[in-house]
Amino acid sequence: MLVLASLTVLSLDYHGEASRAITHVRNGVADALDPFQRGLASAMHPFGDAVSAMFHYGQLQTDNARLRSEIGQLSAQLAESNYASKLEAARLELTSLPFAGNISTIPAEVIAGASSDFEDTIEIDEGTSSGIGKNEPVVADSGLIGTVLSASATTATVLLVTDSRTTIEVQDERTGDFFQIQGNGAGRSLVLGPFGTSSGAASVGSELETTGQTDGSPASDYPAGLPIGRVASVHTSSSGALAGEVTPNVDLTSLQFVAVLQWLPPA
């Protein structure tokens, strides 16, 4: 009976009305969990970072050398401002992103990571009460990081560009050639591929950005000109098609502040 109940619920999730009801329930639970996540987020960040550090020791050694050279500068800055004002500054910086153009932004703080090990999402501390809606693009200081997957009154879930469900049309910032990139899992490079019948040639180091609406294609999920990442490698697949890897501009494993763009695909 319980197996049948589970299968029924599973099938309901694929039906429009029931799926919307499930989304409402999920949003309600997200709102209920929000105070706990906010309350523990600041306390858990240092502990979570320490655990993460244990598993990335080699990377840390490299980072350590680089960071030592920055300590002098940061020490001076720290003397001038306290931690709270720095956080506020980071938030404010996200309200005037050059690549966002005239699109208004809503800054938000990341309060939790994905609840499943098999999806790549984050929870942010702003929701529909702040004007955030489903499908709105989410950026950090140096580019696109994802899309709002669902939003409750006080929180929103963001599907990161590295999630396997994400596919984005992009173009080479310099040559204008079109490509498609797809998520490949948390902490992994994005997968580069051809866009439709486009036969553009990508080169290592090329900067990629969103295309926006292009002639003859359906409405884009993103406004034009949002930087995403840099081509890290290019090769030809066994079928002869373009293939490669793209390194995201933003380190998605250590996000703290993001901004939601008040932009929706044209109807």
Added chain:
Amino acid sequence: MVQWIRLAAVAVLALVIQAAVLDQIVAWGAHADVLVILPVAAGLVQGPQRGAIVGFVAGVAADLVVQLPFGLSALTFVLAGFAAGLIARASAASDGGLADVVRCALLAVATEVLYVLLGAAIGQPGLLGAQTGRALGVIAVGAVLLSAPVLSIMRWCFLGARRGGWSSVPSGGSALS
């Protein structure tokens, strides 16, 4: 009735701990999962019927906080709780010792494998990949650390209840039929 209340309280507490604490402690891009241990522990401690029921409750709770198909966790956990109960029934009785912890951790990992396979079978992208192995490794370590306390909590939940019995399941009946 008391067992139901305890079980509901444990499920809510587990959900809060998962969302507010465990989700923040990420290693190799993955984190420990306490909800998956609940049905396995219940099955080992109380048999297949209660394992399946706890699996359904824990699975629905898990489905509420992830953005994957609703019901996938419930289905997986029901099967896991029931299987854990059958394994416990076929092997030596639960002794509360190290053997229980090892069985619980192994079954928790097996449950995640089942989750991945069922998810892939219904066409969910990204479940089978390089991340899968890392996630299973982290879940295994988490399960080893969390199994002992979860087993104790499950014993407390069903304190005073007859092993294998459940008021809503008729004698000789099955929670799966």
